[in-house]
Amino acid sequence: MIQTLTIFRREFSGYFATPMAYVFLVIFLVFAAALTFYLGNFFERGQADLASFFMWHPWLYLFLIPAIAMRLWSEERKQGTIELFLTLPIGLGQAVLGKFLAAWAFTGVALALTFPIWITVNWLGAPDNGAILTGYAGSFLLAGGILAIGACISATTKSQVIAFVLTAAVAFVFTVSGSAIVLNFFSGWAPDWLTEAIRSFSFLTHFNAMNRGVIDIKDVFFFGSLIALFLFANAIVVDIKKAG
Amino acid sequence: MESMVAIRGLCKSFGPIRAVDDISFDVRRGEVLGFLGPNGAGKSTTMKMITGFLTPSAGSARICGHDVAAAPVKAKARIGYLPEGAPAYPDMTPAAFLGFIADIRRVPSADRARRIDFAVDRTQLRNVLHQPIETLSKGFKRRVGLAQAILHDPEVLILDEPTDGLDPNQKHEVRALIAELAREKATIISTHILEEVDAVCSRALIISQGRVVADGTPRELEARSRWHNAVTLILPRARLDGLRAALAGCAAVASVEDGTADAGLARVTAFPRVGANLIAELGTIGRDPAHAIEEIRVERGRLDEVFRQVTGARTSASARAAA
Numbered sequence: 307m308i309q310t311l312t313i314f315r316r317e318f319s320g321y322f323a324t325p326m327a328y329v330f331l332v333i334f335l336v337f338a339a340a341l342t343f344y345l346g347n348f349f350e351r352g353q354a355d356l357a358s359f360f361m362w363h364p365w366l367y368l369f370l371i372p373a374i375a376m377r378l379w380s381e382e383r384k385q386g387t388i389e390l391f392l393t394l395p396i397g398l399g400q401a402v403l404g405k406f407l408a409a410w411a412f413t414g415v416a417l418a419l420t421f422p423i424w425i426t427v428n429w430l431g432a433p434d435n436g437a438i439l440t441g442y443a444g445s446f447l448l449a450g451g452i453l454a455i456g457a458c459i460s461a462t463t464k465s466q467v468i469a470f471v472l473t474a475a476v477a478f479v480f481t482v483s484g485s486a487i488v489l490n491f492f493s494g495w496a497p498d499w500l501t502e503a504i505r506s507f508s509f510l511t512h513f514n515a516m517n518r519g520v521i522d523i524k525d526v527f528f529f530g531s532l533i534a535l536f537l538f539a540n541a542i543v544v545d546i547k548k549a550g
Numbered sequence: 551m552e553s554m555v556a557i558r559g560l561c562k563s564f565g566p567i568r569a570v571d572d573i574s575f576d577v578r579r580g581e582v583l584g585f586l587g588p589n590g591a592g593k594s595t596t597m598k599m600i601t602g603f604l605t606p607s608a609g610s611a612r613i614c615g616h617d618v619a620a621a622p623v624k625a626k627a628r629i630g631y632l633p634e635g636a637p638a639y640p641d642m643t644p645a646a647f648l649g650f651i652a653d654i655r656r657v658p659s660a661d662r663a664r665r666i667d668f669a670v671d672r673t674q675l676r677n678v679l680h681q682p683i684e685t686l687s688k689g690f691k692r693r694v695g696l697a698q699a700i701l702h703d704p705e706v707l708i709l710d711e712p713t714d715g716l717d718p719n720q721k722h723e724v725r726a727l728i729a730e731l732a733r734e735k736a737t738i739i740s741t742h743i744l745e746e747v748d749a750v751c752s753r754a755l756i757i758s759q760g761r762v763v764a765d766g767t768p769r770e771l772e773a774r775s776r777w778h779n780a781v782t783l784i785l786p787r788a789r790l791d792g793l794r795a796a797l798a799g800c801a802a803v804a805s806v807e808d809g810t811a812d813a814g815l816a817r818v819t820a821f822p823r824v825g826a827n828l829i830a831e832l833g834t835i836g837r838d839p840a841h842a843i844e845e846i847r848v849e850r851g852r853l854d855e856v857f858r859q860v861t862g863a864r865t866s867a868s869a870r871a872a873a
Contacts, residue, residue: 312653316642323641323682386637390698393601394654395627548603 309396313404314411321412330370334416337366342423354431359423360441360517364481364509367452372473374412375456376466378405379544383464388548402541406457406533413449417442437519444516447529448509452477454536461543477509484508553578554706554736555600559609562595562760569595571760572609577706577736582728584751584768585740588861592760593740594634597710600738601631613706627655630704632712636695640684644675644694647683648701655702669697672727688715696724700731707737713746725750744853754853758861772851774859781828782809782819783836784845790816793841800835802826815844 321327338359342348346358382388391401427433456473463469482488484505492501505511512525555577562570570592577583585593598604600611602618602625611618613625638647648666657665670676673693678686683694692715699707712728713721728737728750741747747754748768756764756771764771772778785793797803797820804826809817822828829848836846 308656309654312650316639316650319646320639320641385640386633386635387639389598389603389633390631390637393603393626393629393631393633394651395623395656396654397623 307400310400310404310407313396313401314408317405317408318411321408327412330374330412331416331419334366334370335419338362338420339423341366354427354433356423356427356433356438356441357517359420360445360513363445364448364513367449368477368481369474371413371449371452372456372470372477374409375453375473376460376469378409378457379461379540380463380466380469383461383547384466388544392544392548398541398545402457402537402544406454406537406540409453409457410446410450413453414446417446417449434519437517440519440521441517443521444513444525447516447526448513451480451509451529451532451536454533454540455480458536458540458543461540462547480507481509484511554614555738556612557596557600557609558611560596560599560606560611561608562592562599562604563607569760570599570606573757573760573762574609575755575762575765577738579705579736580733581753582732582737582739582751584747584754585738585757586742586744586747586754586857587740587757589742591757591861593757594710595760596757597631597708597738597740598633601629601633601708602626603633628705630699630702630707632695632699632709634710636692638683638691638694638698641682643680643682644670644686644697645679647694648697651698651701657702665701665703669701672700673697674723689717689720692716693720693724696727700727705735707731707735707739709737709739711741712739713741713743721746744857747853756857756860763860764856768853769850771856772853775851775853775855776821777819777849777855778851779828780819780821780849781832782817782845782847782849783832783841783843784815784817785841785843787814787816789840789842790818793818793835793843796835796838796841797832800831802828802831819849 321330341362342359346361348358351358379388382391392398424438427438428435452473455476456469459473459476460466460469463472479488485508489501489505492504506528512528515522515525553576555575557573557575560570560573561568573592573596575583585596587593595604599606600613600618602611602622605619611625614628616625616628618625639650642650648669652662652666670679673696675690675693675697678690683691686694692712696709696712699709707728709728713724716724725746728739731737732750739746739750751768754764754766754768754771755762764774783793794806797806797818800820802822803820804823805821807819807821809819820828820832832846835841836843
């Protein structure tokens with residue numbers, strides 16, 4: 307546990323040692339705000355809620371989260387530091403968890419820095435702050451889900467570009483798997499249970515449910531088990547691929 | 551003496567390629583084992599298996615009684631490892647990096663500052679402590695890797711090419727450091743610099759194509775050389791023919807070779823017959839004023855020749871087998 311924390315601290319401070327953290331934070335905040343106010347018509351809607359803010363998060367995450375996740379393991383492999391890292395007296399699980407939590411906490415920082423929009427909406431009207439809180443929780447869980455997928459994919463390759471593209475592609479499929487395009491593709495020939503299963507993997511479905519101000523245990527469970535599954539796969543991939 | 555590193559039948563295959571083929575050895579406390587071999591002989595692969603980075607295809611490695619495969623964390627805690635190329639996190643400073651290593655290796659907080667100071671002083675990192683590692687020269691990066699390996703005062707030191715990329719002064723420092731630390735530890739270093747073996751190793755293991763082809767003290771290995779106990783004489787060039795005639799008449803001499811000579815001087819090396827004590831025989835010739843010998847010396851044997859002999863012979867034998 308202490309060692310997971312040590313890895314977490316090193317990784318987390320690592321983000322701020324390079325310009326990467328600041329570029330990421332600025333881009334995220336600018337895009338989140340621009341999308342909310344221009345495309346989301348925050349003012350014109352005349353409603354005191356953050357629906358027009360949260361609705362863009364899955365699409366922002368689609369290209370921003372893979373950018374964080376891509377370096378998690380492929381950079382270690384490329385630089386050869388993975389040999390140093392994995393010969394330290396730590397368990398593989400601690401290593402995987404420490405790296406993931408640091409990246410997740412970093413997205414948490416980005417999310418927390420959007421607080422001015424929460425102040426704005428409270429100043430303009432009387433929003434349901436409970437719904438806003440569950441919106442933030444949903445957004446944070448969604449970020450964690452994509453990060454876990456990205457961490458696992460990052461362990462499969464030395465190339466950060468490949469890691470980025472694959473993660474974005476997989477995350478895209480998960481995001482839209484509840485949409486008509488994907489479901490129509492399957493509904494013609496696949497059995498109903500399969501179509502239903504694919505629909506149930508949709509990030510959008512689970513994310514939107516939390517946006518409505520309801521924390522359903524099944525949505526939390528979905529993201530939680532998704533993260534656990536991909537981190538487990540991450541550990542296996544690291545173990546298999548470390549030599550290459 | 552207890553065996554601190556016990557390697558038994560270690561094998562590693564990468565697909566059809568057998569990189570390490572049935573290697574076994576022991577390293578005891580106070581021993582410095584030199585791992586020699588041509589590039590690609592399997593030195594680094596063996597070290598990666600001992601340190602738990604690679605999983606062996608067969609065989610086992612035990613560190614202070616802990617099996618690396620069965621109890622990896624306990625085994626790794628006892629090892630200080632400098633991987634090939636001395637990797638370190640480029641955006642960290644040596645100070646932050648060593649702090650991280652101290653924390654993750656759970657160096658007690660009472661010892662933390664003292665241990666870091668020791669490692670920094672002994673590897674002479676004091677002046678670059680707060681510069682990002684990526685801005686450091688190759689020699690400094692290597693020393694950061696060394697500092698990291700000795701930081702927690704490990705019982706077993708495994709150093710993959712510790713002096714690679716260092717200048718002669720730094721090499722000397724690092725060898726002195728290894729020699730000093732080695733008294734209390736079991737040490738394995740890999741190198742292809744043969745003088746290093748003479749300087750720091752108490753035992754040398756020559757590997758070729760994944761197998762151990764020679765194992766002994768540097769002296770024992772030197773004794774396998776054709777040059778072992780050969781006698782070299784230096785004399786004026788004008789007297790050369792007289793000496794050759796005298797050597798031809800000596801029963802203990804198997805053959806004579808001319809070496810490189812300085813201006814006006816000739817160098818002749820006489821090789822002994824098996825079991826002959828050449829220097830005793832040549833003493834009378836050497837003292838004969840007719841030859842005007844300027845220098846006479848007994849050769850110790852040449853490690854580089856033994857190295858070529860044991861690693862090259864195998865290559866040509868397998869080349870013949872393949873043909």
